[in-house]
Amino acid sequence: MRLTYYVNRLQSLRPDRSSGRAKPHKVCMMFAVIELIEQGHIQENKIYYDDALKRRFSWHFMRLKQDNDTDSPFLPFFHLKSSGLWHLKVLKENVAEFDAMRSATDTKIRKLVDYAYLDEQLFKYLNNPSTASVLRNALTANLDTLEDQYDRWAKSIGKSEKTIKNYVGALKNSIPNWLNDAGITKQSLLSISSYYEYETIVNKTFKLTEFVAKDKQGKGMYSAAINSYRAFLSDITQVSVKQDIDDIILDSTISETQKSVMVNTRIGQGRFREDLISHWKGCAVTQYQNYSFLIASHIKPWSKSENDERLDPFNGLLLLANIDKAFDLGYISFNENGRILISEHLEEFQILGIHSNMKIALADQHQDYLAYHREQQFKQ
Template sequence: MHFEDWLVSIGKSAKTAKSYSGAIFGVMSTWAAKAGLVHQSLQEIKSVEAFDSVRLGIRQLAIFDARNTVGKGMYSAALNTYAEYLADVTQEHIALDINKIFADSTLTETERATLANTRLGQGKFRSRLIEHWNGCAVTGYRDTRFLVASHIKPWSRSNNEERLDPFNGLLLLPNLDKIFDLGYISFEKSGAICISRELEGFETLGVHGQLRARLAKQHHDYLTYHRDVVFKGR
């Protein structure tokens, strides 16, 4: 996914997306090249770690400081957001987590393999949910940086195929993810929310009876399991 498209996908306006993209691949690439930080364009950088080094160099340029002041922080915002974009599309943080797992001498080989496969699977699962939902499954909130990939049938009770099935998941805001995971809300086949009687003060969590999930037929069996096994009742 290109940077400008990614910006729109996380809820930025088309105008902001165009401005950030133009700044990164236009003037800031020119500044970086003239300063010897890159050969041609910032677009050639594919690593978050490499970009962080270049980003620091750009921020130290006098022209950046002057233009960023005039632009009311637009250039620094574009740099920061491009770093988030690289982290998202490269899933570099997952690779770092896996490296840490294999470097942990307290784990057995079997434990390392299990944890690494789990972490890798989480990244794939989240990517599939983002592709399917394009935002929170309930509220429609679009900035995927703040959304959680939540299994409908719990990961611990799913087989390997179910663990990666995008229809066994909802992309949710953190508050909804937590109470869904704990069984205090669920959803009917129609998408209508079910709220447990045990959930006190749910309005303060942003939960109300008009919330609905945008479901496909393939979600139904997983949600039947969730209502029957996980949900704490009405």
């Protein structure tokens, strides 16, 4: 089959819309599989329902879930078979029981199914970085519109309704009008799902005389809108993670064993995550202990760290997704005593469950990393 066939099929996975909007389970499962292929965890066309798959599913699910969506990886593992692209290898002795099954549970999947597998041609495309990127972008069409996704994302990092409305207006109307006048594009920037396509258009936008003048008049609001949507696209496509993994793989100074450790660390799995779980015993801030909801986050960013710092558990916090996102974007940090610092730029932070009494228990080894975060990442 041609690539366009699989693009079209992945754009129409028929997610559960019983609640009136698309639930993200199937998309999150496919995102998890793509990343585990990139990591090398899945090397042949056999997708086991193991802890690595469930952890990566949960990571994406925490970014895309809404309201009362439940973290249930067994549901898409079972129901993706309706796509015609995803197939289940049922244990021979359990075929009759599986055929009678109408809904899935974690226990049933582990008991009845050996592994899932994809169309062979699709699996080959997902092993090619260039075609995998195209297919990853195609998956987002199953969710709500990019505008709806951006709206949820912006709210998740504490942006107010007023700020989001201003940004959406700039990205849908004002900036596209200036680009159209310049003969560059007519499309809304909120319709662009490719990070690289967006970067190409944005680079031209910043050079427009009209944009420069209006942005100055608007005290940087239009630039802020562009940068906000850029951060959103970077987040949902994980472009920086993919680039970091490529850099690791191509680095001839790192042994193959070390590369495997570092790739696992970069995508939030492996030894680094286990070390953080061992140290923090739960969320560093709230002490919440369901590890499938917790993210292994670097204090000094991966891109700024030396190789030994990237693997150092004292350069890490184990955090709930909402707190991790605020910390990663520099909207919160912690002082020398572990007390939370909340940036004045984080609007309506209480909605995120963040409050000024929060505190973490620090070891001496955390101090240099947090000093870097306060000085270089925290939005003063």
